[in-house]
Amino acid sequence: MHLVKALGAQITGWFIAILALRLVDSVQPSPWGLLLMQGGFAAATAWWMRAPPWWIPIHLAFSPLILLALRAQIAPGWYLGIFLLLAAVFWPTLRSRVPLFLTNRATADTLLRILPSGPFRLIDLGCGTGGLLAYLARSRPDAHFVGLENAPLPLLVARILTRKLPNCAIRGGDLWAEPLHEYDVVYAFLAPPPMGKLGRKAARELRAGAQLISNSFALPDRAPARTIHARRGTRTLYVYEFSGAAEKPAKRASVPPLAIPAAEA
Ligand SMILES: C[S@@+](CC[C@H](N)C(=O)[O-])C[C@H]1O[C@@H](n2cnc3c(N)ncnc32)[C@H](O)[C@@H]1O
Numbered sequence: 604m605h606l607v608k609a610l611g612a613q614i615t616g617w618f619i620a621i622l623a624l625r626l627v628d629s630v631q632p633s634p635w636g637l638l639l640m641q642g643g644f645a646a647a648t649a650w651w652m653r654a655p656p657w658w659i660p661i662h663l664a665f666s667p668l669i670l671l672a673l674r675a676q677i678a679p680g681w682y683l684g685i686f687l688l689l690a691a692v693f694w695p696t697l698r699s700r701v702p703l704f705l706t707n708r709a710t711a712d713t714l715l716r717i718l719p720s721g722p723f724r725l726i727d728l729g730c731g732t733g734g735l736l737a738y739l740a741r742s743r744p745d746a747h748f749v750g751l752e753n754a755p756l757p758l759l760v761a762r763i764l765t766r767k768l769p770n771c772a773i774r775g776g777d778l779w780a781e782p783l784h785e786y787d788v789v790y791a792f793l794a795p796p797p798m799g800k801l802g803r804k805a806a807r808e809l810r811a812g813a814q815l816i817s818n819s820f821a822l823p824d825r826a827p828a829r830t831i832h833a834r835r836g837t838r839t840l841y842v843y844e845f846s847g848a849a850e851k852p853a854k855r856a857s858v859p860p861l862a863i864p865a866a867e868a
Pocket residue numbers: 695699701702703704705706727728729730731732733734735751752753754757776777778779791792793
């Protein structure tokens with residue numbers, strides 16, 4: 604949907620820029636002027652379409668960057684290489700709407716402070732390049748860590764980064780297909796769109812006493828047991844506790860068979 608909006612904004616930008624030049628004959632901008640004008644109209648259209656804010660600078664710079672790249676006469680193989688590299692990182696994002704960004708060290712330290720004091724099993728749902736898990740696994744050799752990732756290049760990097768850590772396993776796969784009942788802590792640093800679905804999955808699958816810790820994004824329909832607010836470079840951590848089986852949908856009360864009086868039978 605975002606890509607369709609982006610394409611619409613770019614085309615509209617060209618349409619308005621050409622229309623404006625036709626209407627105001629006296630203005631003859633340079634190629635750079637025309638591209639900046641188009642970028643401005645495309646950015647304004649994206650803003651009007653309520654596209655996320657990071658699209659605004661992308662629209663502003665898109666056409667001027669194309670001209671810059673054409674003038675630089677870069678060999679076509681580079682474009683293919685960069686496209687394949689970006690696809691290996693971001694292709695699954697088109698569907699999941701969860702881009703790659705990483706938990707920073709300050710937040711990882713806060714996370715370490717709130718993890719259980721005894722041995723535990725933790726899964727990072729969407730582990731990215733695995734830096735967080737490598738750090739946690741080195742700091743807590745008594746615990747076991749699992750990372751799940753569906754983007755090929757981050758998955759490869761995560762496997763390389765954690766290959767010498769016996770208490771850390773990285774797997775390729777879809778987080779929605781992973782049963783959560785065997786974990787004591789589920790860590791997620793995703794994005795707003797999947798948080799409702801994640802909350803429902805956690806309520807269905809987590810054992811009593813298990814925790815879901817979400818970096819930056821709260822579950823929409825559940826209050827956290829604790830919120831560790833962002834400070835000094837850390838991000839907010841939302842800690843949810845689940846009561847396990849009690850959260851499974853209640854079984855329908857069985858209806859006693861209807862007693863039919865003997866006279867009616
Ligand atoms: C914001 S990054 C967080 C990376 C890492 N957990 C950290 O905190 O540093 C989210 C990651 O989740 C991955 N992801 C998104 N949807 C996924 C899915 N359905 N299955 C597996 N991984 C997924 C993305 O590819 C991305 O690498």
